[in-house]
Amino acid sequence: MKYRLPKAVVLELTYRCNHKCLFCSCPWYAPNSSYPVKTELDINQWKQAISRLYDSGVEVFSISGGEAILKEGFEEILLHIREEGNKRGFNNVITLISNGLAMKEEYLHLFKELNVHLSMSLPGYTTFKDHTGVDNAEGVLSWFRKAKEIGLNPTVNVTVTQINYHELFETISLGLINGASNILLNRFLPGGRGLSYMDRLKLNNEQLNGMLDVAEEVLELSKRRGSVGTEFPYCVIKKPEEYKRINIGMKCAAAKTFFVIGPSGEVRTCNHSPKIVGNIFNEDIISDIDYWNDFAQSNYKPQQCKSCEEITNCDCGCREVANILFNSYKEIDPCILDLKN
Secondary structure, three states, X not given: OOOOOOOEEEEEOOXXXXXXXXXXXXXXXXXXXXXXXXXXXXXXXXXXXXXXXXXXXXXXXXXXXOOHHHOOOHHHHHHHHHHHHHHOOOOOOEEEEEOOOOOOHHHHHHHHHHOEEEEEEOOOOOOHHHHHOOOOHHHHHHHHHXXXXXXXXXXXXXXXXXXXXXXXXXXXXXXXXXXXXXEEEEEOOOOHHHHHHHHHHOOOHHHHHHHHHHHHHHHHXXXXXXXXXXXXXXXXOOOHHHOOOEEOOOOOOEOOOEEEEOXXXXXXXXXXXXXXXXXXXOOOOXXXXXXXXXXXXXXXXXXXXXXXXXXXXXXXXXXXXXXXXXXXXXXXXXXXXXXXX
């Protein structure tokens, strides 16, 4: 076999979303995007795709979009994942990522029944509308409370930008106080719609370290744990040994531990990437094998970083951001550029 599929996949069920987040990295929302927005897979096609993924060695599924709940029949998709997994002896948690705007109590009960882990976005409290175009911070917090009441342990997902940086302590705290069991922290990464707002959103390196400090402080006070969802270059973190409760990854997981199926069946190395490398319904799921294997085997580290003593433990930041901004996934992450400047 010329390539190997990871054990985990993210299914982007729909292009549609009821938020207009400034930081959104969905490639179809990029300015002047060339990403091909085709007819979305229908429910039966998604079921076929899920069965094929299981048959290809995939064991763990996450659901996103756009906004996954806007996909008609998304409940059937969740049920199919669970039923097909049970047939094969798998009962792995299914993760569903949502902005919470279209949430219903009946969905929460379905998540409890099907062992679905809910992750909801809270990009600031007073700055929620500034980021999303929708005034629904209290709505999201209410769904965290209701999820906790019925026995779910949801995650609060916070994308950190210049706009919400000043209230990060409060934002994380409110998520945890209202029912979230842990946090998933993401630094703003340019891509998708976010390319139009880079100057307003991008954190400098002092803020990147401050983001980690704040998260560690809140997690220590609450005796919770959390993780950073996007990899950091080792050299940017000033004191990595001091973070005990926030897990910070330096290695890129794209094409290694997970990959993405887009709304029309297209395959990408990660949700941030605009590069299509195959299709779930092709005979060979991966068609651009060279691109795929460069990610799968970490054959993409920048020349500027190869003399670093941490090179074996670090993938030098986000490779897809480098590709989006500099037209090569072997360029360095812009936060390393900031460090060198």
